[in-house]
Amino acid sequence: MKRDKYIDNIDVEEALQKFLSKIDFKREIEKKAPWDSLDRITGDLISANFSSPNYNAAAMDGIAVLSKKTINARENSPLILKEKTDFLYVNTGNPLPKEYDSVIMIEDVVELDKGEVEIISPARPWQHVRPVGEDIIKGEPVLFANHKIRPQDIGALLSAGLMEIPIYKKPKVGIIPTGTEIVEDSKELSYGKIMDSNSRMFAAMVEKWGGEASRFSPTEDNYHKLSETIKKAVQENDIVVINAGSSTGTKDFTASIIGDMGEVLSHGVALKPGKPTILAVVQGKPVLGIPGYPVSAFISAETFLKPLIENYLLQKKQNRSKIKAVLSRSIPSSLKHREIVRVTLGFIDGKLIATPLSRGAGVSMSLVKADALLEIPRNYEGYQKGEEVEVTLLRPLEEIGEYLISIGSHDIVMDLIADEVNLSSTHTGSMGGVTALKRGQTHIAPVHILNEQNGVYNEFLLDKYFDDETVLIRGVEREQGLILPKGNPKNIFGISDLLKENIIFINRQRGAGTRILLDYLLKKDGISSSDITGYEREATTHMACATAVKSGSADVALGIKAAAQVMDLDFIPITFENYDFLVKKETLSDERMKSFLNFIRSQRFEDKIKNLGGYNARETGKLIFKGDIS
Numbered sequence: 001m002k003r004d005k006y007i008d009n010i011d012v013e014e015a016l017q018k019f020l021s022k023i024d025f026k027r028e029i030e031k032k033a034p035w036d037s038l039d040r041i042t043g044d045l046i047s048a049n050f051s052s053p054n055y056n057a058a059a060m061d062g063i064a065v066l067s068k069k070t071i072n073a074r075e076n077s078p079l080i081l082k083e084k085t086d087f088l089y090v091n092t093g094n095p096l097p098k099e100y101d102s103v104i105m106i107e108d109v110v111e112l113d114k115g116e117v118e119i120i121s122p123a124r125p126w127q128h129v130r131p132v133g134e135d136i137i138k139g140e141p142v143l144f145a146n147h148k149i150r151p152q153d154i155g156a157l158l159s160a161g162l163m164e165i166p167i168y169k170k171p172k173v174g175i176i177p178t179g180t181e182i183v184e185d186s187k188e189l190s191y192g193k194i195m196d197s198n199s200r201m202f203a204a205m206v207e208k209w210g211g212e213a214s215r216f217s218p219t220e221d222n223y224h225k226l227s228e229t230i231k232k233a234v235q236e237n238d239i240v241v242i243n244a245g246s247s248t249g250t251k252d253f254t255a256s257i258i259g260d261m262g263e264v265l266s267h268g269v270a271l272k273p274g275k276p277t278i279l280a281v282v283q284g285k286p287v288l289g290i291p292g293y294p295v296s297a298f299i300s301a302e303t304f305l306k307p308l309i310e311n312y313l314l315q316k317k318q319n320r321s322k323i324k325a326v327l328s329r330s331i332p333s334s335l336k337h338r339e340i341v342r343v344t345l346g347f348i349d350g351k352l353i354a355t356p357l358s359r360g361a362g363v364s365m366s367l368v369k370a371d372a373l374l375e376i377p378r379n380y381e382g383y384q385k386g387e388e389v390e391v392t393l394l395r396p397l398e399e400i401g402e403y404l405i406s407i408g409s410h411d412i413v414m415d416l417i418a419d420e421v422n423l424s425s426t427h428t429g430s431m432g433g434v435t436a437l438k439r440g441q442t443h444i445a446p447v448h449i450l451n452e453q454n455g456v457y458n459e460f461l462l463d464k465y466f467d468d469e470t471v472l473i474r475g476v477e478r479e480q481g482l483i484l485p486k487g488n489p490k491n492i493f494g495i496s497d498l499l500k501e502n503i504i505f506i507n508r509q510r511g512a513g514t515r516i517l518l519d520y521l522l523k524k525d526g527i528s529s530s531d532i533t534g535y536e537r538e539a540t541t542h543m544a545c546a547t548a549v550k551s552g553s554a555d556v557a558l559g560i561k562a563a564a565q566v567m568d569l570d571f572i573p574i575t576f577e578n579y580d581f582l583v584k585k586e587t588l589s590d591e592r593m594k595s596f597l598n599f600i601r602s603q604r605f606e607d608k609i610k611n612l613g614g615y616n617a618r619e620t621g622k623l624i625f626k627g628d629i630s
Ligand SMILES: Nc1nc2c(c(=O)[nH]1)N[C@H]1C(S)=C(S)[C@@H](COP(=O)(O)OP(=O)(O)OC[C@H]3O[C@@H](n4cnc5c(N)ncnc54)[C@H](O)[C@@H]3O)O[C@H]1N2
Pocket: 007, 177, 178, 179, 182, 194, 195, 196, 197, 198, 199, 243, 244, 245, 246, 247, 248, 249, 252, 273, 274, 275, 276, 290, 291, 292, 293, 294, 296, 361, 362
């Protein structure tokens, strides 16, 4: 099949408006009990069946009287009333007996013997009486059309005697995951297969927005089969979403199939992630081709599927709250498209700081970790660090304020702490943390940098980059060593073995602490890096190195023991390194910081660290000040 290489780059708003203008939804109405209608949309004006209350009701506990018979009651000349003749006892909510028109509260009545009471002031007509229809009058509107039903609405509908109300049927959204590599069950998740996560995510989004999701099983990349599934989906649904196959690969059929069935309005929008989105109409129904990468899938669905459902339900665009924040890092972006960047947020010295997360369209965890989304408009080159930007919140701001911010080097220990303490950490490497702390953009900067002059970790950073107001909190010691395939088939026992023939090494990126350690060890042993095969090949995390060894693409890596253990690999220890935390002294009195310190100094933390293997908590929590360093 010939590839359609010409994907458009249409402006998002323009594409969406054109899409919406071509669709004429056939909305249907169903009848449901009010209590089954929460969050549904009224399909018509709904008027009261009964007045509420439908009788004149006593509004207080007391006595019912005829007001004109009480006008002579005075403090200096009390009036005596006889039960059954002049008054009757009533409780709140009781119907007012026909012959009476007023209620006196029991507190204002002196009860005498023999069924008599005394009052000292007259009762006004209709005082303490809820007249018929005080709340709702029969025939008057209770709810207008196109209103989203809330709990209090359900209460009012029932008070008005409505047992059934007209609401719009939910728009049915057919969701088709595609791709021969897509599986539904993790039991089938062999090498090269991908779990179908997107279609379940779409289904949840659709339900949240008020639609009814109907999901198909993954359809393989086969023109005929896919075409049959799409036909069925269009017949059975109001909206159809086809996931993946939206780009220009040899098996990306979506656009041409939809084109054969109806009209493709646009293929390719100026949105990143989400570029290859397809907007089409088949038999008057909207058909969306959404790209496969999970983040692209999420952003594209938010941008195009949500407005479709809102439009079907005649609801206004529901915007999330926005807030201003200061960027901790620069984010360059292309002029060509609108880009959506996931960010974490945190309050440092009362200022809200936004830190960008991974921008990869395949990194679904960036959406899980994000506190907010930052939109970089089309025709913008991006934003500079320190610039004030507006972000769209994904979490309540109050919750964000409870979090301690950490920017710097990553270690599994941070995840372990985050499980117990409100901690939001972003990983930029040690030097990224040092810069962020200097700029007041983080509370904590986790670091592990070796001083190549004396072989001591981190302490020199205080002298080199900070004034007396900064302190180093001793974190953990972690074992660094050689990560090797199980059984060590190539007999590697030390750094000098990296020089052996047929040994392929995998390195960490420039600037990474482990890379600096390797260079230090090589220098100490007088080894030249150019003699090591693979020295130039860089991975950015311990786990990526371990994965390379596991898959056989490398024979050895330098890294932490925990990574070797997780991947079930062999490990030969070389040295211990310190993973510590730099903080400003003033932060030590922050309650969030106190819980951080309490936890890392606890026995519970030490036990957890020991369980990880390759760690120890010898001096964890000790404070090192600039003056302490000899
Ligand atoms: N030569 C070019 N290649 C690509 C371009 C381009 O313009 N030229 N665009 C890239 C962009 S941008 C995106 S986004 C993707 C879109 O890919 P497709 O929509 O065609 O999707 P696939 O290639 O089939 O799959 C991509 C990727 O998505 C994941 N996936 C797919 N289905 C699911 C699912 N149901 N659940 C979870 N994840 C899923 C999977 O990781 C696939 O590997 O194309 C680029 N390529």
